[in-house]
Amino acid sequence: MQKIILHFDMNSYFASVEQQANPFLRGQPVGVCATLTKQGCIIASSKEAKAFGVKTGCRAEEARILCPAIKLVEVDPPKYHSTTQRIMSICREYTSDIELYSIDEAFLNLTGLVKSFSAAFKLGREIKARIRRELGECLSSSTGIAYTRWLAKFGSDTAPKGGIVTITPANRLAHLQGRELEQAWGIGAALAPRLQALGIQTLDQLAQYSPINLLEIFGIRGYELWANVNGLELGGLQTRELPKSIGHSHVLRCRTRDVNFHKSLILRLAERAGRRLRALGLEAHSVYAHANFELLGGLGGSQKLFEPLTTTQKFFRYAWNMLAPGVTKDTPKFFAVGLFDLRPLSGQLSLFSKPKPERLLKALDEINNRYGEEVIAQGELVGLDKHHAPDRIGFRKTVGVDI
Amino acid sequence: MLVFHEQPNQKVRVFAEFRPNPNIPTKLGLVGAGKQVIPKTFFWAGKRYDIQAINLVYQRRRGTKFDWCFAVSDQANVFVLVFNPESLEWTLAEVQGE
Numbered sequence: 440m441q442k443i444i445l446h447f448d449m450n451s452y453f454a455s456v457e458q459q460a461n462p463f464l465r466g467q468p469v470g471v472c473a474t475l476t477k478q479g480c481i482i483a484s485s486k487e488a489k490a491f492g493v494k495t496g497c498r499a500e501e502a503r504i505l506c507p508a509i510k511l512v513e514v515d516p517p518k519y520h521s522t523t524q525r526i527m528s529i530c531r532e533y534t535s536d537i538e539l540y541s542i543d544e545a546f547l548n549l550t551g552l553v554k555s556f557s558a559a560f561k562l563g564r565e566i567k568a569r570i571r572r573e574l575g576e577c578l579s580s581s582t583g584i585a586y587t588r589w590l591a592k593f594g595s596d597t598a599p600k601g602g603i604v605t606i607t608p609a610n611r612l613a614h615l616q617g618r619e620l621e622q623a624w625g626i627g628a629a630l631a632p633r634l635q636a637l638g639i640q641t642l643d644q645l646a647q648y649s650p651i652n653l654l655e656i657f658g659i660r661g662y663e664l665w666a667n668v669n670g671l672e673l674g675g676l677q678t679r680e681l682p683k684s685i686g687h688s689h690v691l692r693c694r695t696r697d698v699n700f701h702k703s704l705i706l707r708l709a710e711r712a713g714r715r716l717r718a719l720g721l722e723a724h725s726v727y728a729h730a731n732f733e734l735l736g737g738l739g740g741s742q743k744l745f746e747p748l749t750t751t752q753k754f755f756r757y758a759w760n761m762l763a764p765g766v767t768k769d770t771p772k773f774f775a776v777g778l779f780d781l782r783p784l785s786g787q788l789s790l791f792s793k794p795k796p797e798r799l800l801k802a803l804d805e806i807n808n809r810y811g812e813e814v815i816a817q818g819e820l821v822g823l824d825k826h827h828a829p830d831r832i833g834f835r836k837t838v839g840v841d842i
Numbered sequence: 843m844l845v846f847h848e849q850p851n852q853k854v855r856v857f858a859e860f861r862p863n864p865n866i867p868t869k870l871g872l873v874g875a876g877k878q879v880i881p882k883t884f885f886w887a888g889k890r891y892d893i894q895a896i897n898l899v900y901q902r903r904r905g906t907k908f909d910w911c912f913a914v915s916d917q918a919n920v921f922v923l924v925f926n927p928e929s930l931e932w933t934l935a936e937v938q939g940e
Contacts, residue, residue, distance in 0.1 A: 460898040460913035461920045463940060517911070521900035575898060808906040 442672065443549040443559045446591035447566070447580045449526075450600050452543035453483035456522050457512050459575035468493065468509045470502050474692060475513045482514060486600065516830050519543075522574060529569050533562065538588075538676040544595075546588055546676050556605050559584045563603050588676060589667040592624050611670050615642040625664065633657075642668055681721065686777020687711045689828040694733070694770050701766045701774075703823045706755050708776045710817070711830075713751035716778055717804055722747035722785065723778035728758040732769040738762065739775075746789055747782070750796050751817075754778065774828075848937045856884040856923060856932040881912055881923055886934050891916050911935070 449455065453471040458464045468488035472479040479499040491506035502509050523542050530537055536548035553559045563582045570578055583594020585606035594604040597618070606614050620631040623642055637656070639645050646668040653661030666673055687708040695701075705728075716723060724747050729739030739761055748754055758776040765771065806815045813820060863878035883892050893914045901908040902924065910925040922936035 456898065460922075461938065462895065462897055462915050463920060463938070517902040518898070518900050521902075521911075522898070524901075811904045814905075 440550060441555070442586050443553060443556065443584065444586065444588050444591040444676070445547040445549050445559060445563055445566075445582060445584050446540075446588070446595045447545060447547075447563070447582045448595045449543040449578060449580045451483055451485050451489070452578075453514065453519055454485035454488070455577045455579070456518050457515075458485060459577040460518060464510055464512070465577065468506050470497075470499070470509050470511045471514055472499050472511050473514055474690060475499070475511060476692060478690075479511075480690075481511075522578070525574055526570055526578075529566060529573065533566065536676060538678050540592075546591060548676050549584075556584060556607050560603060560605055567601075567603070585670075587667070587670055587672040588674065589624060589672075590670055593622075593667075596624060597622060608670060612643055612646065615646055615668060618642040620645065623664075623668065625667065681719070681781060681783075683781070684777050684779035685712045685715050685719075685721075685723075685781065686727070686775060686779075687828070688773065688775035690773050691771060692827065694772070696770055698766055699819070700823075701771055702759065703819045704828050705758055705762060705774055705776060706751075706817055706819050707823060707828045708774060709755040709758055710751045710813075710820070711828075712776060712778055713749070713754050713800075714804065714807070714812075716781070717749060717800070719781075720784050721781045722749050722783075723754070724748075724780035724782060725778070726754060726757045727775075727777050727779065728761040729773075729775045730762045730765055730771050731773040732765050732771050735765050735769045738765040741779075743780070746791070747785065747787075748778065749784070750800055752796060845940050846938065850886075850934050850937060852886065852934050854884045854886045854923070854932050854934045856925075857882050879910070879925065881914060881925075881932075884921075884923065884932065884934070891919075891921070893921075 454469045457469055457471060466487065467485070468491060469485040470481040470488055470493055471483040472481055477498070477500040481493060481497045481499065481502055482495060484493045484495065484497070488502070488506055488509055491509070493502045493505050493509060497505070499511055502511070519542060527537065527539065527545065530545060530547055534547050534549060534552055538546040540546060549559050549562065553562055563584055567580055567582065570580065579601040581595045581598040581600060582603040583591045583596070583598055583606065584603065585591040585594050586608065590606045590611065594606045597614070598604040604614070618641055620626045620634055620639070620642060621628065626634070634645065637648070637652070639648055645664065648665065650662055650665040653665050657664070663673060689704060689708060691704070723744070725741060725743045726748065727739065727741035729737065731737050742757060742761070754776070762774070803815055807813065859880040859882055860877055861880060880896065881893055883890060894916050896912055896914050898913040900911050902911050907928065910927065912923045912925065914921050914923060919937055919939040921934060924933045924935045926933070
């Protein structure tokens with residue numbers, strides 16, 4: 440049976456959702472910023488803004504220089520989560536075998552559902568049309584249809600905005616012909632010069648290069664590159680039930696040396712991660728914390744835990760111990776805390792700590808579940824404005840975020 | 843061009859229509875399934891606003907519950923109306939205009 444994978448990538452997703460929500464933004468250059476400050480980073484720009492050279496990662500003040508008429512909008516994660524959820528519910532009407540690769544792109548396994556690539560093309564067009572009809576005319580996507588996961592993604596990456604590209608065994612080489620190496624998924628600015636040094640300038644040349652040489656030079660990664668461009672499926676769709684890590688980060692809106700304020704911020708980030716951890720019924724066996732400072736630069740690290748962690752307070756203590764040496768000496772600009780090495784909750788009783796905090800946390804979680812986040816919270820969080828460390832959007836963190 | 847963006851977060855009175863949603867199949871035994879809410883008009887600060895378009899409908903988390911947000915517009919302004927399905931109350935969350 441011919442394997443058929445469809446990949447779609449929403450175009451300028453966050454900006455398109457904002458344009459959909461606000462008709463006065465349609466046709467205008469729009470930049471969606473993480474924070475509406477001069478140093479705020481643009482995480483999505485509309486096609487009109489892209490025409491002025493405003494790209495993802497651009498600072499707000501740079502964007503205003505490139506395009507003085509740009510409308511900057513602060514990120515609104517619930518809007519994008521909810522829209523993605525609705526897009527996925529449309530996709531689930533066609534197949535249950537879906538890999539949600541990020542908040543704005545997904546792979547659909549159409550094998551067995553359609554008989555040919557032309558039928559898959561029709562289905563792709565139907566899904567695109569339904570998204571536009573049911574969610575809004577501003578939401579367009581680029582779609583790739585192929586017989587491997589990698590080629591489907593490559594197809595949508597090389598498709599014109601809003602278009603569909605089908606890569607079959609017959610037209611694969613023709614589609615790779617003359618394409619630059621960096622157009623391929625997985626070949627970045629560091630790897631491309633190394634391939635070029637071997638005389639590989641384009642993707643079709645990579646497909647015809649000796650896989651044994653690539654294996655010797657780049658290891659298994661080299662073989663994977665060769666197999667990908669030659670249409671050999673290596674992994675298939677990857678669906679994860681549990682997240683690899685749960686973390687939250689925040690770029691500070693104001694520069695201050697107020698240690699108590701920073702403590703509250705770190706606690707809020709820890710609380711958010713802790714709530715997600717407990718909601719998923721997991722325990723963490725490792726933690727990480729990182730901060731950037733004005734003078735000291737980056738500081739932080741990770742730690743494997745003696746006992747698994749579920750409580751916010753315990754997580755906060757580890758994070759604070761890692762970051763306190765910097766926070767007390769310098770002005771922080773950025774905090775990131777997270778939990779990894781996650782496993783399902785074992786329920787193992789500890790010899791060394793009392794179960795009371797966990798029971799208390801369960802009660803607190805139930806109150807917050809019923810009445811909203813931080814209705815009841817640690818004392819340090821009282822008075823901390825909700826604009827500090829608000830909910831943020833994660834591009835790849837889609838497991839466990841209600842999608 | 844003057845742009846304003848306010849977050850009044852005030853309770854408002856909304857006239858809404860409940861009608862079948864062709865995009866959601868009706869499930870037997872499920873009250874409200876296959877129906878959709880269409881806000882038509884609302885009253886805020888003593889004025890009546892007729893909704894011209896529902897631009898985007900999305901959900902916003904409140905604990906484990908979700909509120910329904912309707913990004914709507916009339917000829918001059920954009921509003922976000924939030925519907926709490928538990929208390930059946932409407933709140934005007936955002937107003938934007940030029």
